[in-house]
Amino acid sequence: MAQRKVDLGPIEKLMEDPEVSEIMINGPEKIFAEKSGKKLLTDVKLGSEEEVLALAQKLFGAMGKRVAIDVPYTDVCLEDGTRVNAIIPPLSRFGTAITFRKFSKAITTLEDLIKNGTLSQNAADLLIACVRGKINMVFSGGTATGKTTLLQMLSNYFDSKERVVTIEDAAELRMEQENVISLETRTPDREGKGGVYLRDLIRNALRMAPDRLVVGEVRGEEAIDMFQAMATGHSGTIGIVHGNTPKDVLARMETMILMSGIKLPLSDIRRIIASTLQVVVHMERLRDGSRKVTYITEIRGIERDEFALNDLFKFNFEGLDEHGKVLGKMKSAIKYYPAFFQRFQQIGLLTENVFAKE
Secondary structure (H helix, E strand, O other), X not given: OOOOOOOOHXXXXXXXXXXXXXXXXXXXXXXXXEEOOEEEEOOOOOOOHHHHHHHHHHHHHHXXXXXXXXXXXXXXXXXXXXXXXXXXXXXXXXXXXXXXXOOOXXXXXXXXXXXXXXXXXXXXXXXXXXXXXXXXXEEEEOOXXXXXXXXXXHHHHOOOOOOEEEEEOOOOOOOOOOOEEEEEOEOOOOOOOOOEXXXXXXXXXXXXXXXXXXXXXXXXXXXXXXXHHHHOOOOOOEEEEEOOOHHHHHHHHHHHHHHOOOOOOHHHHHXXXXXXXXXXXXXXXXXXXXXXXXXXXXXXXXXXXXXXXXEXXXXXXEEEOOOOOEEEEEEEOOOOOOOOHHHXXXXXXXXXXXXXXX
C-alpha cells in the first residue's frame, strides 16, 4: 500500500492512531474519532471554517479532483487507501464536513479477518472457491461494514494471469495482480460537461478484454449493465451493493434495474437476476462495533415468481458478554449443496468438509 503524501496538519495525529477507524470533521471546533465502534469528540481543532475548506480542497486537489460550489459533495480515495468524503455549504448548513474512513493496516490477508472473527475458516474456504471458480457475486451490507476490505482480501485469490478491471466512484481497491486497470468516475466541469459515470465505465470495460470485472458500488441504473456483463460471458463479476439482508439486496437490485428505463415486468427482471447472480455475501456491523459476515446465500433460481434462496453460512447471534462483546458463531446453514458444488468437486475447488457443522 502506497504511503499518504498529503499533510493533514492537526488531523495527522488521528490518522496515525491505529485505534482510530474513522475521523469526522463537523466544522473546526467539533472533530470526532471512532474507536472500537464508538464515536468520541476529540481535543483536535482547526483554526476556522476557511481552514477546514482549505483542507478539503487540498485533499481532493492532490488526487486530481475538486470540491467547489458546482461540485459541493464528492469522494476520493487517498494513496494509502483512506476514503474521504467532503460536503460544503450551503448543502452542509454548519460548515464544511469531512469524513475519513481509514484503511486498516492491521488487516492485510484473509487470515487476519478469520482471526478477528469476521468469518470462519470454512466460510473463507467457500469464498475462495467461489472466487477461483469465477462465481458471480455481490458483497452487501450497510456503510462501513467491511465489504470493500473483504473483497480486497479475496482479490488475492484471483488468477495471477487474469486481466482485472475495477470500476469505482473513488478508486479504493488496490489489486496486487500485474494486469489491472482501475477506472474511476469523473464529476462534470463548471459548465456541467465532461461527467463520466459508472454506467459509462462498465460499458467501456467490456471492450477492454477483461477476465474479471469488479464494480466498487452498484447503486443505480448501472445495475443492468453489470447483469448484462454477467450474462455475456464475463463470469466472476463482483459488485458491492448496500442493503440490510440478502433478500433486501435483491429487492434493491430490482429497483436499480427499473431505474435504467428497461420495459420489462418484474417477473422477468427477477429471472435476469436469478440467472446471472449466484451468491450474495452479506456483512453487518454489530452493536459492539465488530464487523461480521452474517450470511453467505446462494440464489438458486425462481420459485412461484420469488427468489429461491439457500443460506450456505449464517452467523448465529448468542448474546453479549459482560463487556458488551457480541457472542456468536458463523455456522453452515445449508439445506441443499449449492448448484455449483458438483462442478467444484470435480475440479478440486471444494469438498463436503467445508459445510461440516463447526
